[in-house]
Amino acid sequence: MFERFTDEARQVVKHARDEARRLAHQHTGTEHILLGLLADPRDPAALALRGLDHAGAEAAIEAVVRRPCHGEELDADLLGTLGIDLDAVREKIEASFGPGSLDRAPFRTKGGALVSGRHLTWTPKAKKALELSLREALALKSKEINTIHLLLGLIRENSGLAMRIIVDHGLDPDAIARTLRVPQTGP
Structure with missing residues (x-):
């Protein structure tokens, strides 16, 4: 087409x-x-x-x-009752791996460009x-x-x-x- x-x-x-x-x-x-x-x-x-x-x-x-999905809010609340601060975990991961690192699975091309590793369907x-x-x-x-x-x-x-x-x-x-x-x- x-x-x-x-x-x-x-x-x-x-x-x-x-x-x-x-x-x-x-x-x-x-x-x-x-x-x-x-x-x-x-x-x-x-x-x-x-x-x-x-x-x-x-x-x-x-x-x-x-x-945020309702389920995500519940997950954060549940983790909070266990003493786990989801926002603090996200901040540490992004501090180590870069902003948005939880959002996608990036990889580097042969030319060195950082791109998403996912094939997106329509x-x-x-x-x-x-x-x-x-x-x-x-x-x-x-x-x-x-x-x-x-x-x-x-x-x-x-x-x-x-x-x-x-x-x-x-x-x-x-x-x-x-x-x-x-x-x-x-x-």
Whole structure:
């Protein structure tokens, strides 16, 4: 499927995977595709998301994904009753191995770069959005899938975290889709 992507659309997909790794997430989801679309503020898809930028989307993702789970709070409380301060343990580990060392399993490449050792899978909603981007391209009689098609795929998927962020930022996905589906005429 990726062979039909434009270079810009491939960059969005690559950026989405990089963002998922950078944020130490377990999967690549619609929210990461959204971050990929917003990476270049001059891109037509990013321009269609007026009022939402990369930093705003990342903050919205962090607010949802980084919330401690109820079970984690219980684990910390239980360990506390045994005299183990989970925060102190985390601080010592990060002091020894670096910030975020508990978040991912890094390794060094041959070139010496530190990268995540995990292979990130796509969430079902992200896969669906990518599939729908192909359908949007076909519906618009395009031979390639571009960033506009990726955004339309996210909108058409309609239930991932990306859509929640778009709506929470006061954007109307249906209006965006209508605008993007209008054939563009050249000069």
